[in-house]
Amino acid sequence: MLTSRSIPINEELQPAMIQNYGFMVVCSLPDLGIVHVSENIKDQTGKETAVLLNKPLSILLDPLTLTHLKETLNLTRFGFVQSDAGSEQPPQMPPDGEPDDTGVSNEERLSLVDAAQLWFEPTINGRNFYLSAQIIAQELILEFEPIRQGLTTAQFSHLLDRLSANIRQAKTLEALLQSTARQLRQITDFDRIMVYRFDAMWNAEVVAEAKRDDLSSYLGLRYPATGFPPKTRTFYHKYWTRMTVDVETEPVRLIPTVNPITLRLPDLSGSNLKAASEVQIKHLRTIGVKASLVIAITHNTKLWGLLVCHHHRPKFIDYSLRKLYQTIAQILSDHILLKSTTERLDYIYQIDTIEDRLFQQMTQNWDVVAGLIQFETTLLDLTECTGAAIYFDRELILQGETPTQAETLELITWLNQAVAQNIYATNNLGSVYAPAKLFLNKAAGILAISISKSLGEYVIWFRPEIIQTVTWNYPPPASAESPKNDTQLNWQRSFDKWQKMIKNLSRPWQESELMAAGRLRENIINIVIHNANEMRALNQKLGKANAELEAFSYSVSHDLRAPLRNIEHFTEILLEEYSERINNDGLEILESILQSAQYMNQLINDLLAYSRIGQADKNYNHFDLLPIINQAKDTLIKTEPERKITFDIRPLPQVYGDRPLIRQLVFNLLSNAIKYTRPIKDSHIEIGGQQTETEVTFYIKDNGVGFKDKYVDKIFDVFSRLHTQELFEGTGIGLAIAQRIVQSHQGRIWAESQINLGTTFFVSLPLNQTKKDNQEV
Amino acid sequence: MIDLLYIDDNPNDAQLLFRTLEKQQITSKYFLLKDGEEALEFFFGQLNDNNPLPMPKIVLLDIKLPKVTGFEVLQKLKSDHTTKKIPVIIFTSSNERQDLELAYQLGANSYLVKPDKYQKLKELVQYLGKYWLDLNEI
Numbered sequence: 026m027l028t029s030r031s032i033p034i035n036e037e038l039q040p041a042m043i044q045n046y047g048f049m050v051v052c053s054l055p056d057l058g059i060v061h062v063s064e065n066i067k068d069q070t071g072k073e074t075a076v077l078l079n080k081p082l083s084i085l086l087d088p089l090t091l092t093h094l095k096e097t098l099n100l101t102r103f104g105f106v107q108s109d110a111g112s113e114q115p116p117q118m119p120p121d122g123e124p125d126d127t128g129v130s131n132e133e134r135l136s137l138v139d140a141a142q143l144w145f146e147p148t149i150n151g152r153n154f155y156l157s158a159q160i161i162a163q164e165l166i167l168e169f170e171p172i173r174q175g176l177t178t179a180q181f182s183h184l185l186d187r188l189s190a191n192i193r194q195a196k197t198l199e200a201l202l203q204s205t206a207r208q209l210r211q212i213t214d215f216d217r218i219m220v221y222r223f224d225a226m227w228n229a230e231v232v233a234e235a236k237r238d239d240l241s242s243y244l245g246l247r248y249p250a251t252g253f254p255p256k257t258r259t260f261y262h263k264y265w266t267r268m269t270v271d272v273e274t275e276p277v278r279l280i281p282t283v284n285p286i287t288l289r290l291p292d293l294s295g296s297n298l299k300a301a302s303e304v305q306i307k308h309l310r311t312i313g314v315k316a317s318l319v320i321a322i323t324h325n326t327k328l329w330g331l332l333v334c335h336h337h338r339p340k341f342i343d344y345s346l347r348k349l350y351q352t353i354a355q356i357l358s359d360h361i362l363l364k365s366t367t368e369r370l371d372y373i374y375q376i377d378t379i380e381d382r383l384f385q386q387m388t389q390n391w392d393v394v395a396g397l398i399q400f401e402t403t404l405l406d407l408t409e410c411t412g413a414a415i416y417f418d419r420e421l422i423l424q425g426e427t428p429t430q431a432e433t434l435e436l437i438t439w440l441n442q443a444v445a446q447n448i449y450a451t452n453n454l455g456s457v458y459a460p461a462k463l464f465l466n467k468a469a470g471i472l473a474i475s476i477s478k479s480l481g482e483y484v485i486w487f488r489p490e491i492i493q494t495v496t497w498n499y500p501p502p503a504s505a506e507s508p509k510n511d512t513q514l515n516w517q518r519s520f521d522k523w524q525k526m527i528k529n530l531s532r533p534w535q536e537s538e539l540m541a542a543g544r545l546r547e548n549i550i551n552i553v554i555h556n557a558n559e560m561r562a563l564n565q566k567l568g569k570a571n572a573e574l575e576a577f578s579y580s581v582s583h584d585l586r587a588p589l590r591n592i593e594h595f596t597e598i599l600l601e602e603y604s605e606r607i608n609n610d611g612l613e614i615l616e617s618i619l620q621s622a623q624y625m626n627q628l629i630n631d632l633l634a635y636s637r638i639g640q641a642d643k644n645y646n647h648f649d650l651l652p653i654i655n656q657a658k659d660t661l662i663k664t665e666p667e668r669k670i671t672f673d674i675r676p677l678p679q680v681y682g683d684r685p686l687i688r689q690l691v692f693n694l695l696s697n698a699i700k701y702t703r704p705i706k707d708s709h710i711e712i713g714g715q716q717t718e719t720e721v722t723f724y725i726k727d728n729g730v731g732f733k734d735k736y737v738d739k740i741f742d743v744f745s746r747l748h749t750q751e752l753f754e755g756t757g758i759g760l761a762i763a764q765r766i767v768q769s770h771q772g773r774i775w776a777e778s779q780i781n782l783g784t785t786f787f788v789s790l791p792l793n794q795t796k797k798d799n800q801e802v
Numbered sequence: 803m804i805d806l807l808y809i810d811d812n813p814n815d816a817q818l819l820f821r822t823l824e825k826q827q828i829t830s831k832y833f834l835l836k837d838g839e840e841a842l843e844f845f846f847g848q849l850n851d852n853n854p855l856p857m858p859k860i861v862l863l864d865i866k867l868p869k870v871t872g873f874e875v876l877q878k879l880k881s882d883h884t885t886k887k888i889p890v891i892i893f894t895s896s897n898e899r900q901d902l903e904l905a906y907q908l909g910a911n912s913y914l915v916k917p918d919k920y921q922k923l924k925e926l927v928q929y930l931g932k933y934w935l936d937l938n939e940i
Contacts, residue, residue: 583866583895590895590918591814597920598821626918 041291042276043298046341047170051291054163057082061279061291070149074280090147155344162292176345188353198364202233210235215334222330227253261321262328265351269301269317271339272309276300316340320354324361376541379406384548391556393549408538410486417482427487428464440473441481448543449473450534465490470531474546488531578636592622631758638765643683650677657692661699675713678721680790682770690766693759694725694786700753701729719792726785731778805831807858809841811868828931838870845885865894880909
């Protein structure tokens with residue numbers, strides 16, 4: 026049974042090639058026989074290929090290194106050289122994929138070994154090498170590179186101290202990356218050192234850069250994900266570094282190309298020496314780079330970005346320096362994690378503060394909309410957005426860059442019908458709501474919270490399409506004469522593809538933004554509930570006040586009137602039975618007492634009538650005014666039979682209202698007109714009216730004494746009188762009752778008057794209040 | 803023997819009524835109780851079980867009384883076999899429709915509103931006198 030692992034991986038299906046700065050030996054396992062050597066082995070060691078192939082490894086390595094290697098491999102890999110029973114012969118490997126007596130499958134063992142890179146420092150023919158060993162696909166791959174001007178331990182730790190101190194001091198993530206790039210460049214003098222950061226789709230952006238002054242900056246450049254296929258990413262994640270010493274040096278082959286026993290190509294997927302791919306070399310040549318060193322930066326076991334070093338001449342970086350870079354990259358990874366966590370916490374704290382402030386603002390007047398837009402902090406600050414909308418209390422308010430009023434209202438209608446969640450975020454609105462395609466420049470992504478589903482109330486934040494916010498470039502060619510080559514065309518294609526990929530999309534909404542929006546929603550709802558409670562409490566108070574008023578009216582009508590009645594009766598008894606024993610002065614006083622008591626009785630009756638207008642259950646009907654006016658007129662004329670009053674009653678419309686109350690209204694107004702025309706010899710009263718689409722207006726016009734303009738509103742106040750009791754009798758409550766009746770019908774009453782010329786009272790009543798009444802109930 | 807039992811907490815009303823009763827020479831055998839509790843004690847108190855007080859010929863009853871309302875007194879009087887035949891006349895300042903209806907529902911024999919004018923009171927007393935003169939004849 027073959028696993029995918031055991032199939033030799035060679036992406037180009039071409040002979041494995043390595044860079045010339047080192048050499049490679051591939052041994053079979055477990056016998057450590059040399060199967061392949063790189064063709065440059067003679068240049069590096071002085072040993073002929075033919076002498077080495079199919080010989081034991083001991084022909085190349087000194088016994089000490091060999092023993093060391095064997096021991097380490099033994100420690101690392103189960104069952105490779107079993108030292109039990111003193112056996113010199115290593116036991117056979119169990120067949121592929123089948124578990125042996127240790128219960129561990131070969132697959133698991135291989136992965137254990139894959140992760141381990143073992144380093145030695147052998148001397149071959151008087152030259153010192155670094156040797157790295159790893160087992161891939163049941164072959165031992167040995168890579169040798171010469172030791173040149175390596176760092177001493179003291180130098181290494183000094184540099185490490187300096188760099189890590191620098192990393193610790195950085196305040197922000199950006200500063201951290203920038204200063205690390207600068208410091209690393211000081212050590213190795215690369216022409217350019219960049220930090221790439223991957224986005225969620227594996228596009229890379231240059232987020233930090235240190236470079237030779239004369240080079241143009243690559244900062245902000247974006248590389249399409251196609252430049253970092255999964256295989257490449259896996260390599261960096263596992264092996265951390267890849268060095269290309271000189272793109273112009275021809276790579277060297279392995280001899281023989283194919284393993285004569287297994288008929289496989291050696292698997293160099295984990296090799297350091299492995300030659301760069303055609304595509305990579307083309308790319309580096311295009312931008313004039315000869316040497317590169319790439320080191321992985323991981324974050325939470327995920328590839329976060331790359332440290333990319335470029336040089337415009339061939340450059341070899343010693344293993345110890347590479348190791349330093351790798352260590353720095355590791356420290357960097359940890360600090361990126363730390364920094365991004367703190368920055369995220371800072372951001373969350375910032376959002377929290379904004380959210381608090383919005384809440385304070387809303388509670389200032391218990392006004393949601395004002396709190397979100399009228400102060401220094403607005404709802405635009407809560408998320409990273411370019412516009413926002415609030416639909417609340419049947420009003421739509423737009424802030425910043427948004428779709429139009431009509432578009433937003435339609436969007437809200439759609440949200441209310443199609444989206445069940447209370448908090449909804451999408452960075453691709455166009456995919457779920459087609460009309461959004463018309464305003465992608467304003468709202469390709471939305472974050473929406475519903476305040477009330479039944480009222481369709483929402484708060485929405487908008488983000489534009491990403492294409493509008495990001496500029497995309499590819500690196501300019503090294504010189505003007507190099508026209509667009511394949512690489513650049515490839516790049517253009519990648520860019521097009523990327524564009525297609527992100528078309529219609531906005532930047533995605535962050536979890537923290539969703540949470541902040543959710544909290545804002547809760548706060549708004551709390552305020553709405555608070556306001557509703559206030560309203561209910563107010564209604565309860567009102568209800569209580571009404572009940573108290575009713576009790577008061579009852580008490581007025583009974584308790585207050587009883588003593589008054591007694592005063593009247595006793596006075597009457599005195600007048601009747603003792604008039605002979607009281608002189609005229611005393612009798613007049615008794616008369617005055619009686620009149621006062623009677624007047625007070627009248628006041629109480631009027632007040633009672635006034636207070637009961639609001640309480641009475643109204644029975645709305647359409648009816649004619651004329652009979653009511655005639656009835657009131659006849660009743661009133663009887664009280665003053667000696668007077669001659671001419672009435673001019675014009676056509677009158679039907680009114681809509683409570684008949685007993687309207688009757689009282691007409692009675693009060695008419696009695697007013699009759700009363701105040703008393704001094705006029707030819708009293709004349711005109712009554713008329715008309716109807717519009719929405720209301721009925723009628724008037725009662727007299728030629729009486731009139732009043733000054735400034736009293737035009739005062740006349741409707743309770744107990745307000747413009748004349749003395751001697752001149753015109755009355756309690757001053759008639760017009761107050763009239764006004765109250767009109768107001769309880771949602772109508773209007775007003776007067777126009779001129780001294781000595783007369784007064785006209787107008788009453789407007791709404792035509793049909795059926796709908797309105799239902800709503801209020 | 804009591805001709806008229808008047809139950810009212812307003813002493814002035816009582817004074818006026820009794821004065822008018824005597825002036826009109828209707829009767830001087832009247833008795834006043836100041837609240838509903840006194841009224842219930844008068845009719846149903848323990849004392850009366852052994853030594854029953856004479857029942858009045860007629861009861862004049864105000865509605866708004868302290869402790870026990872006139873309606874409660876009326877209901878008790880009209881639901882007990884010992885008292886239900888005594889004529890009860892509601893005598894009140896309320897001319898609320900619901901008070902009138904409730905009074906008759908509970909078995910009141912008549913409902914009189916306390917008059918505003920003294921003249922009216924005198925007429926009312928005449929009517930009362932005729933009422934139980936008629937009763938006496940039966």
